[in-house]
Amino acid sequence: MLLTVSGPPGSGKSTTAAGLAEALDLDHVSGGDIFREMAAERDMTPVEFNEHAETDDRIDRELDRRLHEIATTREDVVIESRLAGWLAGDAADVRIWLDAPIEVRAARIADREDKDVDRAREETRRREESEAKRYREYYDIPIADLSIYDVVYNTARWGPESVLESIVSLVEAYDPDLDEGKHPVEGVRYDF
Incomplete structure (x- = not known):
């Protein structure tokens, strides 16, 4: 079984x-x-590497290539990333999207990263806009x-335990023989 979990930061x-x-x-x-x-691998901190990624599209493409390869060659895995x-x-057998209002996500990020909520909200908003632009530009992903x-x-609207319990139940009820409801991913350019 291949499950994917996606969503914006703090979701x-x-x-x-x-x-x-x-x-x-x-x-x-x-x-x-x-x-x-x-x-x-490049002897950088994640913060340094993230800043470098803003000017070097090879980083996003390499990360996405690695995730795509895992998704198309491995079984019995949960893959977690925005894309x-x-x-x-x-x-993917089951694709999951998690979200929450920006105020909630910013508060979670601020708590996790020990920073001001306003700063977390603004950084998150800017990050999401930048990523959406890059995903569209690189792969034509909306x-x-x-x-x-x-x-x-x-x-x-639900705590982490309730979300997990609900999703586990849905996955356990999944019937791979029913493919009528599958949503194909079309029009994506994998230009890694």
């Missing part, structure tokens, strides 16, 4: 993906972990189009 991707992997005895692959590995659902395409996802959750 609960990491918590949910790790919980899904544990609950369903699947491997967990995090785009953030791969990004940190790539930074270490995981798009990069996995039809190889990140705001949620029609490819099987499950979309507003994680501000």
